[in-house]
Amino acid sequence: MSDSEDYEDFGSGDESWDDFEEDIELDKADNVDAIENFKCLFISSQIFKAKVEKEASAFANSCKISVSVAKTILMKSKWNTSTASKVLSKSKYGDKLVKTRKSHCDVCDEPRKDLYATFCQHEFCLDCWRYHTRTRLQQRSDVCCMGHGCEVLLTESAVLPLVPGSLGKKFEEILFDCMVISYPGVRFCPGPDCSEIVMALEESSPKRVRCDSCATEFCFQCGLDFHHPTECSTIKVWLQKCSDDSETADYIATKTKDCPMCSSCIEKSGGCNHVICGLCKYEFCWVCSGDWKEHGAQYYECSRFKEDPEAVRAELENETRASLSKYLHYFQRWDNHSRSLKMEKVFQKNLQEIAQKEVQKSNGTWIDWEHLKRAGKILAQCRYTLKFTYPRAYFMDASKEKMLFEYQQGILEADCEDLAWKLENAREFSVAQLEQASAAAQKSRMTLVKSTSLL
Amino acid sequence: MADSIAIARVQKELKDFQKKGGDLVGIRLDLGDGSDMMKFKGEIDGPPDTVYAGGKYKLLIEIPPNYPFSPPKIRFTTPIWHPNISSVTGAICLDILSTKWAAAMTLRTVLLSIQALLESPEPDDPQDAVVAAQFNKNRACWEATAKFWAQYHASAPGALNATYKDSLDKVVAMGFDKQKVLASLSQHDWNTENALQFLFN
Structure with a gap:
């Protein structure tokens, strides 16, 4: 326990002694639930x-x-x-279509007997209402009235009978x-x-x-794989960067933007810079991502920025080259843990087989080999946390915080590898040695998880 | 099925158009030989008392298969200098051609709306950011440029601005494409040096 306490000290320098004791309580119960698991x-x-x-x-x-x-x-x-x-006071909704008396549909321009309208009294034949509704739904847009300049929107109860x-x-x-x-x-x-x-x-x-x-x-929060200690916005950028550092990434970077309101990815297919998000209907400026409503007068500020795209591009290129080696450093470590995690799934099965064989040889009972399973689980947890420390570190500015973070990361790396080694050569180590290694790794992991969730 | 609605609707609209006539208000539809009901030409006159006065603007009209439940696709084929129309592709930024389209509208109402757009540009919702910027910052230059384009491309009456014509001829003489030079000069407020720089790049 004594050397792990040093890390704890380093990890939470501002905490009072009382907090510190509470932390130990939590650790004793081996419970990071409140920090890692969502209620x-x-x-x-x-x-x-x-x-x-x-x-x-x-x-x-x-x-x-x-x-x-x-x-x-x-x-x-x-x-x-x-x-x-x-x-409610601002909008108009039509919740049912009612048959009217007129006998000419203005959309198909035919004499018809089945004319229907919402309260707005724009009457059209049933066929036209059906085609219109189908077209709007296929475009995934709201179903509005077909009347010229009419802003009435049809709700569920009016739409459903039109699209069987x-x-x-x-x-x-x-x-x-x-x-x-x-x-x-x-x-x-x-x-x-x-x-x-x-x-x-x-x-x-x-x-x-x-x-x-x-x-x-x-x-x-974001629906991606659990990624503590990296933040949601960071992990999204990181995963995008990793999954395709080739043409696709460039395409996404140059041709698309995330909606500033709901973060869905939008591709601009030409037309003006007044963009409406297909999902949340937020209206924004393509050039500066600002709210379109408050935008009219300032529009030309953002076009001025675009005036010298060559210089911006050149700067970007230099930066890209310089940052490539940095990126590779973090990526290799991230990727390595991903691979190890996959391999350890196989390894855990092997552990079970080892235990089974030993039990069959009457070399102790299941309970005597339970510690292997426990250690395997802890190892997987450590690797998982470690994997997600690298995207965070990649995007952190050089600072005291980063130094501390990478220090904790280094300790966890060392403990994790120590545990992995002892587990792989389990026959050469005593139960006590393995349990100690597991405890040390878990302790370091929690130090890191806790100090990052305090931020 | 929707296809047949589109054709029937277009046919009726065209008949109606011929009956009412469009010449008086300065809009025309040209079916060509009538072989393609889904793609034809239109023409609108530049509205009087605007920089486009006397110009004749040709448009390409494409009818989608689910017309009139989707709007017609319309773009200018005659180049025009206008904040809401692309000076390169002729694409039009007009709400009734996208989100505000209603099935009860007709080609006639659309052409009249485009004509109205020529009368009152909306620089806060631009299609061509460069033109819109010029419209807001240097209105005199924008007016002269739009008029020059109208005379040059849309056969609007009157003599071409002599200074602009000189600049244009000078740069064209260096071996550049005429339309590219005109576009570049217009984009750079007729500053020959900046326009050339742009052309070289």
């Missing part, structure tokens, strides 16, 4: 649907509107009823996805084909969630 609840889509319906009908009742309109407005206002009331079959189902699915995305503190499990919904029981933070149904582990 949350798993619910099925049916339960979420029921919850949302209930809230929508309550809001509908209080405002005397239909549930369908209530849902649409609540989604737009992130389920905050006071914002929703404001939105698979497109209608798809529409309902998309609507449900939008509901989950718009609901604060709720997200889908990012696991493939998993429809489990995660509900936060604490304030959103980049902690680990393990899905109840598909066992996928991910960061609650």
Whole structure:
């Protein structure tokens, strides 16, 4: 314990003695739960649907509107009823199409008997309403009225009867996805084909969630692999950098931007710099990423910046070259841990086989070999944490913080390799030696995890 | 099915267009030999009392298969110097051609809206950032340039600005492409040196 205490001291210099004792308490329970694991609840889509319906009908009742309109407005206002009331007064929604008496459709320009309109009284035939709705849904945009200059939007209850079959189902699915995305503190499990919904029981933070149904582990805040001690924005940049440092990365860098509001990736396909995000409908300027509404007068500030693109490009190129070796340094270490993690999965199986053989030879019981399994698990945890220290270090500016971070990282590396060695040659080491190595590695890991989550 | 709606609608619109006539308001549709109902030409007159007055602007109109539920694709084929129209491709930034399109609109209303756009540019929502910048910062130069383009490309009446013509001829004599020189000079407020620098790069 004595040498690990030194690290602890270094790791949390500002802490009072009381805090320090508390930390030890936590360690004793071998519990990093509060720091690494996110407190949350798993619910099925049916339960979420029921919850949302209930809230929508309550809001509908209080405002005397239909549930369908209530849902649409609540989604737009992130389920905050006071914002929703404001939105309601500003917008126009049509929740049903009603048959009218006119006999000519202005869209297909034919005499028709089946003319329908929302409260706005723009009447069109059923066929035209259907084609229009299908076209709008295929473009993944809101279904509006077809009237010239009309701003009425059709809600779920008006749209669904117009799109029977698979497109209608798809529409309902998309609507449900939008509901989950718009609901604060709720997200889908990012696991493939998993429809489990995660509900936060604490304030959103980049902690680990393990899905109840598909066992996928991910960061609650961004949905990527759990990545402490690296931040969400950093890991996104890092993964992009790693996955394709070739043409694709260049393409994404030059031709696309992330929406400043919801961070979905947007490709500009020509046209003006007034860009509307397809997902969250945020309007921004392509050149400076600023809000378009507050933008009109300042537009030319951003075009001035573009006036000398040659110089900017040259500067970028130099920087790229200089930073390449730095990048490779961190990448190799990151990649090495990824590979080791994969190999250790195989190795853990081997450990089990070793234990099995020893037990069969009547060389002790299962319990006597349990420490191997435990050590293997700790080793995997250490490697995982270490892997995600490198992207953080790569993006850190040279500072005292970075020195401390890399010091802790170095110690964890050493402890981790020591444990790996002893585990691979388990026959040459005593149980006590292995347990000690495991404890040391786990201690260093927690020191690092804790000092980074304090930031 | 949607395809047949598009063709029927376009045919009716064209018939209606011929009946009402467009000449009085300065818009025309040219079907050519009538073989392609989904792609044809249009023409609008530059509105009077603007820098485009007297100019004749040709447009290319493409009808998408799901017309009128999607807007027609329209671009200028006659080069024009306007903040909301690309001086290179002729692409038009107009809300009713994208987000504000409504199926009840017709080619006639669209052409009239484009004509109205020539009358009142909207530099805060630009298609061509360079033109928009000039429009906001150096209005006199923008007006003279837009007029020069109208006379040069769209056969608007009146004599060409002599200073501009001299600069143009001088640079063209060095062996550059005429349209490229005009674009470069226009982009650089007719500063020959900057325009040349741009052409060399």
